[in-house]
Amino acid sequence: MTQPKNKVVIFLGPPGAGKGTQAERLAAEQHLVKISTGDILRDHVVRGTELGQQIKPMLDAGKLVPDDILIALIRDRLADMEGVRVIFDGFPRTRAQAEELDVLLEELGAPVDHVPLLEVPDELLIERIVARGRQAAADGGTGRSDDTEEVARHRQDVFREQTQPLIDYYSARGHLEHVDGVGSMEEVYARILKSMK
Template identity: 45%
Template sequence: MVFGGETVILMGPPASGKGTQAVSLAKEKGFVHISTGDLLRENVRQQTEIGKQVKEFMDAGKLVPEALVIELLKKRLEQDDAKTGVVLDGFPRTLTQAEELEKLLQSKPIVVSLEVPDEELIKRSTGRRSCSQCQQIYHIYFNPPKQEGICDQCQGALIHRSDDTEVVVKERLNVYREHTAPVLNYYRKQGVLHTIDGNRPPKVILEDIQSLLNL
């Protein structure tokens, strides 16, 4: 199987906004947004053959083998709605995944890396709050509730996730860079990597990404 549609890969550290951009770009271009995390969870939920294997690894607290992730992606690319193009959100994460993905693509992808200063990423991550009842997401800096600590929707108490502390966020950033640096270098050598300032309004970032697709 070789995928002939346009492929856009969005990369960026946690809280860089790549998920938001991936959804917006896919909607604007009529492409399919593919998040491998969502893909894994959906297959587990539907109890597909691969989903059953994935669940075994997840239940054991182990990383899902790259071969299974690639197989899932391959099957998703074969579906009719993906023929025009896809936006890959946070994939590939490793050099092996990048090399395996290349075997599936007819033409080279457009790779966009969102760059955001660490201080801003930490601010974005540590400011998140979620409702303990309805899971509505808030942000004390960018999207605060009307009443501090109380959900606007259901009046539930807002909680601060234990993994949204500065220490944990810094560790997540270190892990991201350690694994992603070889992937970025791989695409940089191929001349397909575009670095974009992700510390601007989402609409401006989206316009920049779209202009890359029209080159």
């Protein structure tokens, strides 16, 4: 079965929902290129490009990189591809970014196909994140500094605040698919595939 030339998937889900893992698998099995703006930005910093030198102070200070830079990076990344077969992980984060991305994708003739939203109850998310921190510490590492209950709760609040406008935006455009994120990785993955039919 031949794959369509263009396919654009945008993954949404709170911290701890497992979207990174699911996005990796979906990318591999559906022959999609996973695009993480964070990875692209870090790559520019490591390589010391002109852009890398420009954004390094922002990243070091924990500031957000301006939307125009992010969109330019994505435009540059997509320009190298024969067809636009991508999955976005961690982008867009705001409605303004979503609107800019839509304009770019329309120009390329590759509009958004699917926006799966992984939904997991807050208490379970917090349990998962705290357990991840404990496991990392038990394995001899220090764990992630954000793997504490207090920080996990804060991250859920921030996610809701930032992402609700995105959920509303993609829902209004008919792209949003609610996916139950509770269960084994296999069960959740099967639901994601079903939502994209």
